[in-house]
Amino acid sequence: MRDLPPVITNWFAERGWDIHPHQRAMYDRADAPALLLIAPTGGGKTLAGFLPTLAELHNGDHDGLHTLYISPLKALAADIRRNLAQPIAEMALPIRVEDRTGDTPASRKKRQRADPPHILLTTPESLALLTSYEDAPRMFAGVQRVIIDEIHALSESKRGDQLMLALSRMQAMCPGLRRVGLSATVDDPAAIARFMARHPDPCEILHADPGPPADIRMLQTDAPPPWAGAGANYAIPAVLDQVRRHRTTLIFHNTRAQAEIFFHNMWLANEDTLPIGIHHGSLDRDQRQNVEAAMVRGDLRAIVCTGSLDLGIDWGDVDLVIQIGAPKNVKRLVQRIGRANHRYNAPSKALLVPANRFEVVECVAALEAVRDGTLDGEPRGDGPLDVLCQHIxxxxxxxxxxxxxxxxxxxxxxxxxxxxxxxxxxxxDFCATGGYALRAYDRWQRLKQDAAGLWALRDPRAAQRIRMNIGTIQDTDTLKVRLRRQRGGKPLGEVEEAFAATLTPGDTFLIGGQIVRYEGLRELVVEVTRRADKKPKIATFAGTKFATSTQLSARILEIFRTRDWSALPRHTAEWLDIQRSVSRLPEADRLLIESYPHDGQAHTCIYGFAGRNAQQTLGLIVTKRMEELGLNPLGFVATDYATLIWGLDPIDDPAPLFDVQTLRRGLDTWLAGNAVMKRTFRASATIAGLIERNTPSARKSGRQATFSSDILYDTLLKYDPDHLMMQITRQEARRGLVDFGRIEEMAARIDGRIDHVRLPRVTPLAAPMLLEMGRVPVRGSAEERLLAQEAERLLTTAGIDVTP
Amino acid sequence: MNKISFTLAGSRLDALGSGALWWGDQGILCVSDLHLGKSERVARRSGQALPPYDTRDTLNRLAADIARTQARTVICLGDSFDDLDAARSLPEDERLWIIRLQAGRRWVWIEGNHDPGPIKMGGTHLAELPQAPLIFRHIAAPGASGEVSGHYHPKASLRIRGRQITRPAFLFDTDRVILPAYGTYTGGLRSTAHELSHLMRPEARAILTGPTPHMVPMPRARQ
Structure with missing residues (x-):
């Protein structure tokens, strides 16, 4: 056991505090090349990370940068700076702490490079940018430690891959660099340790006391949940009742649109006018900060929120977490629950609120998983090549x-x-020449090899453009929403460009809890007026739609298999019993397909339990195949557990449609031309530097000067289908939006065992699908037909004779 | 053929789904804003290496239109090359391809703002071409009539059942027609833009290009 400097032990003693065992353990192993701490939210995790730094810097004999702290959120960096400033001031330590993010003024950034602080708090993107400067070796000389906060979150995205590449550069400049990772509870700590340590350094994993098990259950309501839908409006009185009985409640939603609608309806029912706020990623930063400040002051009794509150900032007095809608993922649920009750030895308290009857089953499955302590995680794939291209x-x-x-x-x-x-x-080769089968641009290569064999930018001015495009976060194109007023009203937040495009003046939608009326678009700003008298049209914000995890899907199927309804409320148990008597229940090792007529059309429901994205891809591939077979599909809708297809002709023999070879051929051939593949391509092409999101001229004029990624994709598909970017796109399609990996997993699980049940009418399990949002019309000739009808209508309206 | 016919200054013209204009009575095929060599120019100016297949793709489509119409005259309405350097550094096989397309027919290059000077390429080079009763030029001149021009890369959007469909589009009224850009990597200017609303008469129409062209009243900004 090594001793802490007296100035630090005295500071603890003066406050009557004890050093937590995990803080002690981290300090004892401060010399390790890599260390990973797994600790629940709160619990002095940050101090555990910084204690060795404070000790090493306490006598003031270190010059320059000593510790780099990296967090996924800018706000967290600023928060940590404030939290560190206090003990440093109280101990009168000679330590300078500064943060550096996209929000830091350019003058300070410049000064930081010339005269870095002892502790620099930053984000993966800002670090990558720092490594791009010629003077990086001078700035990083002497750095001893890097602390990566919320590493579990970073490791789930390409931001983590970029960070690890940036650290490999830094480590080459400062060989003695020690790495520390701070993580929430995860399913596979060893995987994170392998991810963060320099290969082949060892990385010891320390576990903080996880505290008592959480008190988590389903919210009991008088009204049963509806068959379908995601709003959970039925539960509002019960939720308000819980808010009344607790100090501070966090109410998590899976999407921003749902959060907005719930918040709106909650206020309509909020007779005691309890102070309740809303917080999500589409709201303006000022508005979010106001809510955060009110929360810290203890002014709010509840916050309706989304994943934007999943990370970081310590909310103090939260004593209840409510999850609205199925949690989709057990790991995220556990992390969310951890946001309640940071007090030592008090159990976190959480309530699950299923939004519909099927989600009741999913919530029961999630409760079992939490009780068993099994978290879900998809194994991390190899580092993606688009991020490597950017790194080069x-x-x-x-x-x-x-x-x-x-x-x-x-x-x-x-x-x-x-x-x-x-x-x-x-x-x-891609970075240097574009990597095309057709060799072009020899004179204009981006990178050239000099006489000594070193690679360098052909035109050094290109560095500016590359730096402007650093990062792996894909913002969807959003437009600011502003109240129409005398010039420059405060922004309310942002909506997706695609959503804005569907608005007609007079339409109303919800943002920040208020109903606004769309007035028009002005210089890429959506102008609105306040409007309280109309029912809002729903804002379809991007807010990620997570797919239900493989583990949860498997647990739901297991509940079906055991037919043990004891954990289910009666209404749900009865619903499942009827399903069993009129048809069958889905099973893990068989594929249930139901066909029935409804509304004059043939309907087929496929219970693949592969998660929303894979079920959607399945719908795209199967309807295309049906079109080829002349079955005239008209559209489909996908949920996490099934795909419902409707069309003119019934499917007689579904087996050939679900053969894995057929599906794979579908992915390679026609799905290649589909919008989901194009979106996948755009993300990778932007990261790899083929498409520049920001250019100096665009910044000046405010106009986008980018190329249509769809046209680039079509061109490559036609002339260079094996190009690196196309290989990367196919690789990415195994996960994410396309999620083909889970279709293959399903095909392997059912192994050709298909039960096709033909019925006279819709079944209890399929009925909610008819009410699902997000129906996808089958394209092909459909779009041309729509266009023809619309053109005729418009011309007729305009009084123009349409007969040719 | 996949087309929509309309009349300008008494001449019957066909807007093809490909974005080309066909004047059958005269055997004239007119295309605008080919922007050949665009990816080369982008690489030269920014180092960004776009897939270098745009010229090939544009010529493929042009060759198909020529074969289909058996055009006796081809008019390229300006901005045929992304800039003069792009014209000069066109790869040999693409140059030869253009020469093959020119064989046995009259070929007119109208100057555009991207390719204002003479280019070393067979064919006639003109600032504009009067071909009574029509006149072909790159940028529409206010007050002109019987005018065929390009330059603006017009596109039009329709909103149908919550889905927005945007296509390059012809714009025409009783005085003029503005052609959509024909080149593969060309973007577009919405018909709702101020310049276009100003130029076109209130009763102007748009013809959306695509597998089947569709005619609608020209979409304008709502006020």
Whole structure:
């Protein structure tokens, strides 16, 4: 056991505080090259990370940067700066702490590079940007420690891959660098340890006391949940009752649109005018900060929120977490529950509110999973090549590099340690020449090799453009929403461009809990007026729609298999009993398909339990195949557990449609031309630097100068289908929006065992599907037909004769 | 053929789904804003290496339209090359391809703002071409009549059942027709833009290009 400097132990003693065992353990192992701490939210995790830094800096003999702290949120960096400032001031330590994010003024950023603080708090993107400067080695000289906060969140996205690549660069500049990861409870800590440590350094994992098990149950309501829908309006009186009985309640929703609607309806029912706020990622930053400040002051009794509150900032007095809608993912549920009651030894309290009858089953499955302590996680794939391409460009900005040296640096990072030299060279070639089968641009290559064999930017001015496009976060294109007033009213928030495009003046929608009326679009700002008298049209914000995890899907099927309804409320048990008597219940190792006529059309429901994205992809592939077979499909809708297809002709023999070879061929051939693939392509092409989101001229004129990624995709598909970007797109399609991996998992699970049940009418399990939002019309000739009808209508309205 | 016919200054013209204009009586095929060599120019100016297949794709489509119409004259309405350097550095096989397309027919290059000077390419180079009763030029001149022009890359959007469909579009009224851009990597200007609303008469119509062209009243900004 090593001793802490007296100035620190005295500071603890003066406050009557004890050092937590995990803080002590972290301090004792401060010399380890890599350390991972798993601790619930709160619990002094941050201090555990910083204690060794404070000790090493306490006598003031370190010059320059000592510790780099990285968090996924800018707000968290600012929060930590304030939290560190207090003990440093109280102990009178000679330590300078500063943050550096996209919000930091340029003058301070410049000064930081010349005269860095002892502790710099930043984000993965800002760190990547720092490594792109020629003077990076000077700035990073002498750095001892890097602390990665909320590493579980970073490791789930490409931001984590980028961070690990940036650290591999830093480590080459400061070989003694020690890494510390701080993580919430996760399913596979060893995977995060492998991800964060320099390969092949060991990484010890420390666990803080997780505290007593959470008190989590389903909310009891007088009214049963409806068959379908996601609003959970039926539960509002019961939720308000809970808010009244607790100090502070967080009410989590899965999407921003749902949060807005729930908040709106909650206020209509809020007779005691309890102070309740709303917080989500589409709201204006000022508005969010106001809510956060009110929360910290203890002015609010409840906050309706989304994943924007999943991370970071300590909310103090929260004593209840309510999850509206099925949690979809047990790990995230557990992390959300952890936001209640940070007090030592008090159990976190949480309530689940299913939004519909099926979600009751999912909530029961989630409760079992939490009780069993099994978290879900998809195994992390290898480091993606689009992020590597960006990394190579960033390296070129910093100065000429040797390809072999960079390769050997890259494979020290966890996500890329299995990277082949061949793949690396393909990425380098893409960065240098575009990597096309048709060799072009020899004179205008982005990177050129000099006489000594080093790679460098052909035109050094390109560095500015590369730096402007650093990052892996894909913002959907959003437009600011502003009240129409005398010029420059406060922004209320943002909506997706696609949503704005559907608005006609006079339409109403919800934002920030108020109903507003769309007045018009002005210089890329949606102008609205306040309007309280109309029922709002729903805002379809991007807010990620998570797919139900593989584990939860399996647990639901297991409940069906055991036919043990004891944990289910009576209404749900009866519903399942009727399903069983008129048809069957879905099973894990068989595929249930029901066909029935409804509303004069043939309907077919496929219970794949593969998650929303995969079920949607399944719908796209199967309807295309049906079109080829002349079955005239008209549309489909997908949920996490099933796909419902309707059309003119019934399916007689479904088996050939679900053969894995057929599905795979569908992915390779026609799905390649589909919008989901194009969106996947756009994300990777932007990260890899093929498409520039920001250009100097665009910043000046405010106009986008980018190329239509759809046209680039179509061109590559036609002329260069094996191009690196197309390979990356196909790879990405295994997960995410397309999620083909889960279709393959389903095909393997059912292994050709298909039960096709033909019925005279819709079944209890399928009925809610008829009410689902998000119906997808089948394209093909459909769009042309729609256009023809609309053109005729418009011309007739305009009094123009349409007969040719 | 996949087309919509309309009349300008007494001449019957066909708007093809590909974005080309066909004047059958004269055997004239007119295309605008090919922007050949665009990806080369982008690479030269910014280092961004777009897929270098745009020229090939544009010529493929043009060759198909020529074969289909058996055009005796081809008029390229300006901005045929993304800039003069792009015209000069066109790869040899693409140059030869253009020469093959030119064989046996009259070929007119109208100057555009991107390619204002002479280019070393067979065919006639003109600032504008009067071909009574029509006149072909790159940028529409206010007050003109019987005018065929390009330059603006017009596109039109329709909102149908909550879905927005946007296509490059012809705009025409009794005085003029403005062609959509024909080049593969060309973006577009919405018909609702101020310049276009100003230029076109209130009763103007738009013809959306695509597998089947569709005619609608020209969409304008609502006020």
């Amino acid at each position: 460009l960033i390296a070129a900005c910093a100065g000429p590099f040797d390809a072999s040296a960079l390769y050997h640096e890259v494979i020290t990072s966890g996500p890329y340690h299995g990277l082949s030299r061949e793949d690396f060279d393909a990425c380098l």
